[in-house]
Amino acid sequence: MRKIRVVALGVSAAVVLGAAQASAQFPAPPDPGAWVGTWGASAAGPVPGTDNGYPNFSIRNVVHTSVGGRSTRVTLSNAFGNSPLVLGHSSVAVSAKAGTADAKPGTVKELTFGKRATVTIPAGAEVQSDSVDLAIPADSDLLVTTYVPTPSGPVTYHPAASQTSFFTRDGDHALDTEGTAYTETTAVWHYVTGVDVRGSGARGSVVTLGDSITDGVGSTGSTNRRWPDYLADRSKNFGVVNSGISANRLLLGGPGGAGRNALARFNDDVLTKTSVRTLIVLEGINDIQQDPHQTDPARITAAYEQLVARAHAHGIKVLGGTLTPFKGWRVYDETLEATRLAVNKFIRTSGVFDGVVDFDAAIRDPQDPLKMRAQFDSGDHLHPGDAGYRAMAEAVDLARL
Secondary structure: OOOOOOOOOOOOOOOEEOHHHHOOOOOOOOOOOOEEEEEEOOOOEEOOOOOOOOOOEEEEEEEEOOOOEEEEEEEEEOOOOOOOEEEOEEEEEEEOOOOOOOEOOOOOEEOOEOOEOOEEEOOOOEEEOOOEEEEEOOOOEEEEEEEEOOOOOOOEEEOOOOOOEEEEOOOOOOOOOOOOOOOEEEOOEEOEEEEEEEOOOOOOEEEEEEOHHHHOOOOOOOOOOOHHHHHHHHOOOOEEEEEEOOOOOOOOOOOHHHOOOHHHHHHHHHHOOOOEEEEEEEOOHHHHHOOOOOOOHHHHHHHHHHHHHHHHOOOOEEEEEOOOOOOOOOOOOHHHHHHHHHHHHHHHHOOOOOEEEOHHHHHEEOOEEEEEOHHHEOOOOOOEOHHHHHHHHHOOOHHHO
């Protein structure tokens, strides 16, 4: 058996400047009145068993802002549908109270698309609403509601929402202020993939590209304790858009709701997001630990080089996140660990990235650096818990965003 040696590289848990930043050119921050992404969730696949869609359903998605603004717009998706999706009515509102479907009185605003309330989204497409004048608070829950009047085919969703939302099978309640009609709950987000705001004064958006660790698996549900949420709490100058998908990989598409591989979804989940200034990449552990196992680190690092090149072509700065410890996880072995260590060495030392966020150093156990510190572990030895996600967010040097 091969022995694994952990080499201390003298890299702090904060972002360190990469060699790539010396050559890449990044644009100035957007105008203070420009649109900025305040929330996002990547479309990950079709809901199983929804060949007929959700006819006559109203679904009230609960989403959480990072920055606020004076007006908003919403993106709705039929990315994994196989037929046109008709949205009869849609709305956005400020939540009145956490854990309920109630909207704050006076805040329910109908969404229009080219000034029309009804919109048809072609299979594989998405639509962006017209601007809505609505004061959007920072760090607050919004309610994005859709009503589908007719059968549509498979429903596009984001499965690991870590957030309770609401729905009814009883017709059009998109414009309801009170949530009494919403008698059922769901743990996933349907249709909605983005919310932008204008007038926030933010310097742009930060996109976090990753897997279940970025998606917040292991955190306390409906409390917004994913590491991108904690990052948003720390950074008031940037919107934070979460493009994590549980079970996602860099190189292979996953089953069910695991999404397309990161290279395939990069345009949709990073490049077309609003006013993106910085990308943080934390992805690759599933390539290593999922079957089939990728044990050639060069395949993973080549994918990183592609992501960075494509981001730089759009003026986006890229910070590379080191892969976090997973000793004790059910498939852990020395071969997989050696791959992770080799990938992390590349992230720290290659200079490909514009900076490094050493998530590994932030949450590993000083007594056994191959495993997560106990107080940061959700209990499965792969996913952090709330304290671990907070430590990860604190590892980001805000000055490098």
